[in-house]
Amino acid sequence: MTQILRLGDKGHPVRDLQAALNRSGSNLLLDGDFGPLTERAVKDFQRKAKLVVDGVAGPKTMAALAGGDCAVLLKEQDLVRAAEQLGIELAVIKAVNEVESRGSGFFAPGKPAILFERHIMHRQLSQAGPEDDRELIVQQISELVAVHPDLVNSRPGGYVGGLGEYPRLARAKMIDANAAVESTSWGLFQIMGFHWRLLGYTSADNFEQAMRSGEAAQLEAFVRFIQADSAMHKALKNRKWADFARRYNGPGFARNLYDIKLARAYERYAETQEAAA
Structure with missing residues (x-):
């Protein structure tokens, strides 16, 4: 995994970053100290690469410095647009992007970040079909659980992780393509496919294609998700971090300090915006 470098870091990785920045037109002293000048150069x-401007050298910035294709990556303007759509400060959406996103919406070119949830597949299949065929549906699902417990199960689990989730998704699609997409979390913000109708997509397939098109579309799905929940939207607008984190991450949010991380990230981005103004 690519190391994430930010203000205050020191060492050889910072020196390598400074050298890469110099090759792109900066004029930094190669001292291995990630100070204000290095942050400004990042x-x-x-800005030049049209990435999110946060001064943090993570995988996307390092890939761009190495000449990688940035076409599907999130851009500063995407966050500006999302902030306008939600009626929130840019610093708020940047904090959410830092804390609540995966960091990258793709595992590899053309492969959005996903996680297939077998217990959701079980639920989606259970809800499908007419009510008068309920007994037959229950029997069919029981047979699937016996034959494919890693794909259909009443309990969470069976995860492979990373690109290894794609063979699971492909096998699940052979059982039921729509249910498989609905049982998968997609992209930067891990939006579950079963939300497709609520979020205004025309079908599960339409939702999947949007998630494959780029991180901007993945951010748009997040914006729609927030807009669909008035209480969550209000909490985000008012920077009620604990309330927002509880609604977005679930009751275990405090264990991972999501509210504290959001508050700290917001303060950092807000200070940067004030300084720029």
Whole structure:
């Protein structure tokens, strides 16, 4: 995994970053100290590459410095647009993007970040079909659980992780393509496929194709998800971090300090915006 470098870091990785920035037009002293000048150079490069401007050298910035294709990556303007749609400060959406996203919406070119949930597949299949065929449906699902417990199960689990989730998704689609897409979380913000109708997509397949098109579309799905929940939207607008984190992450949010991380990230981005103004 690519190391994430930010203000205050020191060492050889920072020196390598400084050298890469110099090759892209900066004029930094190669001292291995990620100070304000290095942070400014990172932001300048991110603007030039049309990435999110946060001054943090993560996998996307490092890939861009190495000449990688940035076409499907999230851009500063995407976050500006999302903030306008939600009626929130840019610093708020940047904090959410930092804390609540996977960091990357793709495992590899053309492969959005996913996680297939076998217990959701079990639920989606259980809800399908007419009520008068309920006994037959229950029998069919029991047979699937016996034959494919890693794909259909009443309990969570069976995860492979990373690109290894794609063979699971492909096998699940052979059982029921729509239910498989609905049973998968997609992209930067891990939006579950079963929300497709609520979020205004025309079908599960339409939702999947949007998630494959780029991180901007994945952010748009997140925006729609927030807009669909008035209480969550209100909490985000008012920067009620604990309330927002509880609604977005579930009751275990405090264990992972999501509210504290969001508050700290917001303060950092808000200070940066004030300084720029």
